[in-house]
Amino acid sequence: MDNIELLTKVTSIFRETFDNDSLVISENMSASDIDEWDSLTHIRLIVSHEIEFGVKFSISEVSELENIGGFIELLESKIRL
Amino acid sequence: MSIKISEYRIEDLYEGLVESFEFIVTDKMMNDFSNISGDYNPLHKNTDYAKSKGFDGIAVYGGILISQISQIIGMHLPGKNSLWNGLNVNFVNPLMVGQKATIDATIAHISKATSSFKLNIRILYDEIIVLKGSADITIL
Numbered sequence: 455m456d457n458i459e460l461l462t463k464v465t466s467i468f469r470e471t472f473d474n475d476s477l478v479i480s481e482n483m484s485a486s487d488i489d490e491w492d493s494l495t496h497i498r499l500i501v502s503h504e505i506e507f508g509v510k511f512s513i514s515e516v517s518e519l520e521n522i523g524g525f526i527e528l529l530e531s532k533i534r535l
Numbered sequence: 536m537s538i539k540i541s542e543y544r545i546e547d548l549y550e551g552l553v554e555s556f557e558f559i560v561t562d563k564m565m566n567d568f569s570n571i572s573g574d575y576n577p578l579h580k581n582t583d584y585a586k587s588k589g590f591d592g593i594a595v596y597g598g599i600l601i602s603q604i605s606q607i608i609g610m611h612l613p614g615k616n617s618l619w620n621g622l623n624v625n626f627v628n629p630l631m632v633g634q635k636a637t638i639d640a641t642i643a644h645i646s647k648a649t650s651s652f653k654l655n656i657r658i659l660y661d662e663i664i665v666l667k668g669s670a671d672i673t674i675l
């Protein structure tokens with residue numbers, strides 16, 4: 455899977471989670487940039503990515519994330535294992 | 536009367552874990568649900584009407600089936616520490632009043648990072664699928 459394909463899939467999951475077909479994500483964005491990003495949508499985001507990409511995240515991995523760029527890096531590292 | 540309630544923690548769970556129980560929807564449950572929901576549709580109240588629409592008898596409310604999902608999550612898997620986040624269901628075949636049904640719930644995915652998991656849920660009558668769906672649960 456190349457970076458474009460990965461970003462397309464991640465964007466699709468974000469759009470479905472936030473029910474916003476025009477949502478555009480960027481590396482510097484975080485929860486504070488999306489009004490609907492609360493604890494419940496956070497859970498949905500993590501679980502949807504785990505299921506879609508067949509990976510598992512730990513509590514510490516997720517708690518250390520600062521933005522979407524960090525999340526995508528973490529996801530890439532899991533996929534390439 | 537003592538009510539038994541499970542107390543699974545996230546570390547107790549594994550993918551493939553199943554909980555199930557049998558239940559029969561009675562006339563009293565149907566009447567109680569009519570009053571709770573305000574749904575007095577004849578499909579759920581009038582045998583002749585239900586038969587005229589091709590059913591074998593009075594069809595159980597979908598809401599009562601969902602109430603059994605509430606029971607399996609709130610009392611069995613995971614039980615006490617559950618918080619129900621989401622539900623998707625399809626009503627595949629009707630269940631009639633008085634028929635013995637089985638509900639089973641199987642853990643399909645565990646997310647330790649979020650202390651949550653996804654359950655696949657089925658309700659069956661005599662091996663016929665009545666309801667099929669999934670639920671998202673957080674363990675508090």
